[in-house]
Amino acid sequence: MTDNIVLNKPVSQWVEEFPKLQELIDLKPSTWFNPGVKPTAEALPEVGLTVKDVDDAADRLKRFAPLLVELFPETKVTEGILESPLAAVPDMLDAIAKRYGQELPGQLWTKLDANLPISGSIKARGGIYEVLKHAEDLAIEAGKLTYDDDYRKLATPEMREFFSGYKVAVGSTGNLGLSIGIMSAALGFDASVHMSADARQWKKDKLREHGVHVFEYESDYSVAVAQGRKEAEADPTAYFVDDENSSTLFLGYAVAARRLAGQLETYDVRVDENHPLFVYLPCGVGGGPGGVAFGLKTVFGDNVHCIFAEPTHSPCMYLGVYTGEHNNVCVQDFGIDNLTAADGLAVGRASGFVGRHMEHLLDGFYTIDDDELYRLIAMLDHTSGFDIEPSSSAGFAGPWRVLDNTEYRERMGLTDEKMANATHIAWATGGSMVPREEMASYIAKGSALL
Structure with a gap:
């Protein structure tokens, strides 16, 4: 490639200063464990939340629960x-260990956010949390709601009429747009989703079925x-x-951590100094994994290790x-090229909010190629019957990246x-709404690559 100038420095100089950049430029799977990670007590205040x-976010979701049951019957259970x-x-775990030629000590679990x-x-x-908070703010400001009310009143024709006078907009590679669009439309907002070229057609179709305006661009997520x-x-x-800067979105994701803590307790899975927890989070712009990681650090402190894929x-x-x-630099x-089958992760420029505020809380980062994402989808389907989309399988390679890095394990x-x-959790971030024929094509592709 030509020696581009980036922030007044030629790329060759960047590579000299940051040798792992060459692996990223060459599109090779790469792993970097962050030497700047700090003790949780020291780093948490840097987040600003x-x-x-x-707690406030968790309480708000609880207030809205009866309304969600009314609007979405699938949430009754x-x-x-x-x-x-x-x-x-x-x-x-056994299938990946066989494929990578290395046994993994400890347990492997998956958090099936694909099934949310x-x-x-x-x-x-x-996404849903941010729309609910906005609806609550508007209704309270207009004197139409108090915190003590039964929030099901927000589903009345009068409130739908009220919300129809307001617009909600978002830019998305797909899944954030789905959550924002479906929730906004259900409350009566005039919703618009601006979709990048990576977004799958079925996601655009589903939004339009809900009455959401979908704007399509030939460019990537940033546009x-x-x-x-x-x-x-x-x-x-x-x-x-x-999505790049919202602390509201971030807090909605963070609530996941306390829920996970309850689930681990139910299964009698210990997390302490001698029983570390590793969580592998697929990362696009960074809001989702950043929020979850923040929440995990508030619950488990130094005993949890968060790694982005x-x-x-x-x-x-x-x-x-x-x-x-x-966010001063982008992959381009x-x-x-920022072209990947993992549409939810097809982001060229990271959230400056997450990067700057979370950098001392994140243990590491790794990259994985698209073919391996498909292989992992097929392996998960064959071994467990769980079906997820390409961007969701990135976390499953993580435990073996940790095993491969002696320097990181010794330092920590x-x-x-x-x-x-140890307990390892691969966060499976999406896929249950993928049309069956499309999911079958993912699994077939992965099986063929295996």
Whole structure:
């Protein structure tokens, strides 16, 4: 590639200063464990949000639960709480160990956010939460709601009429758009989703079925976000959900951590100094994994290790944190094309909010190529019957990246004995709403590659 100038420095100089950049530029699977990770007590204040903020988000979701039951009958079984199963996948562990030629000490589980109700992905946590908070703010400001009310009143014709005078807009590669669009439309908002070229057709079709305006762009995620922001800025009745910078989205995701803690307790899975927890989170712009990681750190402190997984063609968070430049650089600056089958992770420029505020809480980053994502989808289907989309399988390679890095384990005091007691969770971020024929094609592709 030509020696581009990025922030007044030629790419060759960047590579000299940050040698792992060459692996990213060459689209090779790469792993970097963050030497800047700090003790939780020291790093948490840098986030600018607190446990009280997460408590507030959890309380708000509880207030809205009766309304969600009314609007979405599929949430009746959890009384309107949006939560996903935690499942052990020992057969998947055996299959990956065989494929990678290395036994994994400890246990492998998956958090099936693919099965979250309403929009079938992790975005049901942050996206739906942000729309609910906006609706609550508007209704309370207009004197139509108090915190003590039965929130089912927000589903009345009078309130739908009220919300129809307001717009909600978002830019998305797919899943965030689904959650924002479906929830906004259900309340009566005039909803617009600006979709990047990576977004799957079925996601656009589903949004239109719900009466959401879908705007399509030939460009990537950043352009879709910029257009959504521009539309909202021009209209005082419009509210823009800013995936790159929203602390509201972030807090919606963070609630997942306390729910996970309860599930681990139910299964008698210990998390303490001698029983470390590793969580592998697929990363696009960073809001979802960042929020979950923040929540996990508030619950488990130094006993949880959060690691982000990205496609080789879209390593925006790895690039931003590794160079310390965060959202000042994008993958395209270094000749990386940002074209990946993992549509939910097809982001070229990371969230500056997440990168800057979370950099000392994240243990590491790795990239994985698209073919391996498909193989892992097929392996999960064959071994457990769980079906997820390409971006969701990225976390399953994570435990073996940890095993491969002695320097990281020694630096963190992760002895062989502790690793034998470790719990590894691959966060499966979406896929239950994928049409059956499309899912079958993913599995067939992965099976053929195996």
